[in-house]
Amino acid sequence: xxxxxxxxxxxxxxxxxxxxxxxxxxxxxxxxxxxxxxxxxxxxxxxxxxxxxxxxxxxxxxxxxxxxxxxxxxxxxxxxxxxxxxxxxxxxxxxxxxxxxxxxxxxxxxxxxxxxxxxxxxxxxxxxxxxxxxxxxxxxxxxxxxxxxxxxxxxxxxxxxxxxxxxxxxxxxxxxxxxxxxxxxxxxxxxxxxxxxxxxxxxxxxxxxxxxxxxxxxxxxxx
Amino acid sequence: xxxxxxxxxxxxxxxxxxxxxxxxxxxxxxxxxxxxxxxxxxxxxxxxxxxxxxxxxxxxxxxxxxxxxxxxxxxxxxxxxxxxxxxxxxxxxxxxxxxxxxxxxxxxxxxxxxxxxxxxxxxxxxxxxxxxxxxxxxxxxxxxxxxxxxxxxxxxxxxxxxxxxxxxxxxxxxxxxxxxxxxxxxxxxxxxxxxxxxxxxxxxxxxxxxxxxxxxxxxxxxxxxx
Numbered sequence: 001x002x003x004x005x006x007x008x009x010x011x012x013x014x015x016x017x018x019x020x021x022x023x024x025x026x027x028x029x030x031x032x033x034x035x036x037x038x039x040x041x042x043x044x045x046x047x048x049x050x051x052x053x054x055x056x057x058x059x060x061x062x063x064x065x066x067x068x069x070x071x072x073x074x075x076x077x078x079x080x081x082x083x084x085x086x087x088x089x090x091x092x093x094x095x096x097x098x099x100x101x102x103x104x105x106x107x108x109x110x111x112x113x114x115x116x117x118x119x120x121x122x123x124x125x126x127x128x129x130x131x132x133x134x135x136x137x138x139x140x141x142x143x144x145x146x147x148x149x150x151x152x153x154x155x156x157x158x159x160x161x162x163x164x165x166x167x168x169x170x171x172x173x174x175x176x177x178x179x180x181x182x183x184x185x186x187x188x189x190x191x192x193x194x195x196x197x198x199x200x201x202x203x204x205x206x207x208x209x210x211x212x213x214x215x216x217x218x219x220x221x222x223x
Numbered sequence: 224x225x226x227x228x229x230x231x232x233x234x235x236x237x238x239x240x241x242x243x244x245x246x247x248x249x250x251x252x253x254x255x256x257x258x259x260x261x262x263x264x265x266x267x268x269x270x271x272x273x274x275x276x277x278x279x280x281x282x283x284x285x286x287x288x289x290x291x292x293x294x295x296x297x298x299x300x301x302x303x304x305x306x307x308x309x310x311x312x313x314x315x316x317x318x319x320x321x322x323x324x325x326x327x328x329x330x331x332x333x334x335x336x337x338x339x340x341x342x343x344x345x346x347x348x349x350x351x352x353x354x355x356x357x358x359x360x361x362x363x364x365x366x367x368x369x370x371x372x373x374x375x376x377x378x379x380x381x382x383x384x385x386x387x388x389x390x391x392x393x394x395x396x397x398x399x400x401x402x403x404x405x406x407x408x409x410x411x412x413x414x415x416x417x418x419x420x421x422x423x424x425x426x427x428x429x430x431x432x433x434x435x436x437x438x439x440x441x442x443x444x445x446x447x448x449x
Contacts, residue, residue, distance in 0.1 A: 190306045191306060
C-alpha cells in the first residue's frame with residue numbers, strides 16, 4: 001500500500017508537472033503522437049479497405065493482415081526502425097511503427113464491415129438503379145459504419161499502447177515517465193507513470209464507447 | 224597486437240552468420256526463456272479462463288462483470304501493466320508472467336464463452352435425456368464442443384503473448400526482448416534483427432502447432448466438412 005501512496009504523492013507533487021520531462025509535456029507528446037498517427041493510418045487504411053470491400057476483392061489480404069500484425073512484436077519493430085536511417089528523424093521510428101500497427105485493425109474491420117452489409121440490401125439498391133459509387137456512399141458505407149468505428153477504436157487503443165512502448169526505444173510520451181522511473185529505480189514514479197498511461201487508454205476507449213452510443217443506429221431502422 | 228578481424232560483426236551488418244555461431248548459447252537461452260514465459264502464461268491463463276467462462280455461462284449476471292473486467296485489463300498498455308505489477312512482484316519473471324496471464328484472460332474467456340454459448344440447445348437436451356448430470360454434460364458435451372472456438376482464442380492469445388514477452392525486457396525478463404534491448408543500446412544490428420526474426424518464427428511456429436493440436440483433438444469438425 002505504501003507504494004500506492006508514494007505514487008499518489010509523486011503524482012500530486014506540483015514539481016513533476018511542468019518542464020520538458022514534466023507530465024504535461026509528456027501527455028501532450030502522447031496525445032499528439034496518437035492523434036496524428038490515427039489520422040495518418042485512417043487516411044491510408046480506410047479508403048483502401050472501403051474500395052476493396054465494395055469491389056469484394058483482396059479479402060484474404062485484408063483479413064490476414066491483422067493476424068500478421070499481431071505476430072510481429074511492436075518493440076522489435078521500434079528498435080529495428082531506430083537502427084535504420086529512419087532513426088535519425090527524431091520521432092520518425094515511433095510514427096512509422098505506430099502507423100504500421102494501427103493500419104491492420106482499421107483495414108480488417110472496415111473491409112469486413114463493407115462485406116457484411118446485407119447482400120439483399122445491396123441488390124435492392126442496384127435494382128433501384130444506383131450506380132456503384134452511389135451504392136458505396138449511400139448504402140454500404142452507412143451500414144458498415146459501426147464496424148469501421150470499431151476498427152478506429154481498436155486502432156486508437158493500440159496507438160496509445162504502442163506510443164507507450166516507444167519510450168523503451170527513446171521515443172517521447174508518457175512511457176518516458178515509466179522508463180525514467182526504472183532508470184532511477186523509483187517504484188513510485190514507475191507506478192505513477194503506469195497509472196497515467198492506463199487512465200489515458202481507458203479514457204480513449206471510453207470516448208469511443210460514448211461515440212458509438214451517440215451515433216444513430218441506422219441498421220435498426222430497417223426493421 | 225593483431226589487426227581487428229574484418230568480419231560482418233566488426234562491420235555491424237544486419238545479417239551475420241558469425242553472430243549466429245559465436246552467440247549460439249546466448250540465443251538458445253533467450254529462446255528458452257521466451258518459450259517458458261509464453262508457455263507458463265498461456266497455460267495459467269487457460270486454467271483461469273475455463274472456470275471463469277463456465278461461471279459466466281452458468282450464471283448469466285456474472286457474464287457482464289467478467290467480460291467487463293477482462294476487457295479493461297486488455298485495454299491497459301503492456302508497459303503500464305508490467306509497471307503496475309512492479310510493487311507486487313518486484314523485478315522478477317513472475318511479473319512478466321502475471322501481466323501476460325491478465326492479457327490472455329480476455330481473449331480466452333471471450334472465446335470459450337462464445338464456444339459454450341454456441342452449443343445447440345437440442346444437443347444439450349439430448350444429453351440430458353440420456354441421463355447426463357450437469358457436470359458430465361459440461362465435461363463430455365459442452366466443453367468438447369467449445370474446443371474449436373476456445374482454440375481460436377488460444378492461438379490469438381499465444382501469438383500475442385510471444386510478441387508481448389519482448390516488453391518484459393524493461394524488467395530484464397523478456398526472452399529475446401532482452402537481446403533486442405541490449406542490441407539497441409549498443410547499436411548491434413545483427414543481434415536486433417536475429418532476435419526479432421526469431422520472435423516472429425516462434426509466433427508462427429506456435430500458431431501452426433496449435434492448429435495441428437486442434438485438428439487432432441477435434442476430428443469431427445473435419446469429418447463434417449469433408
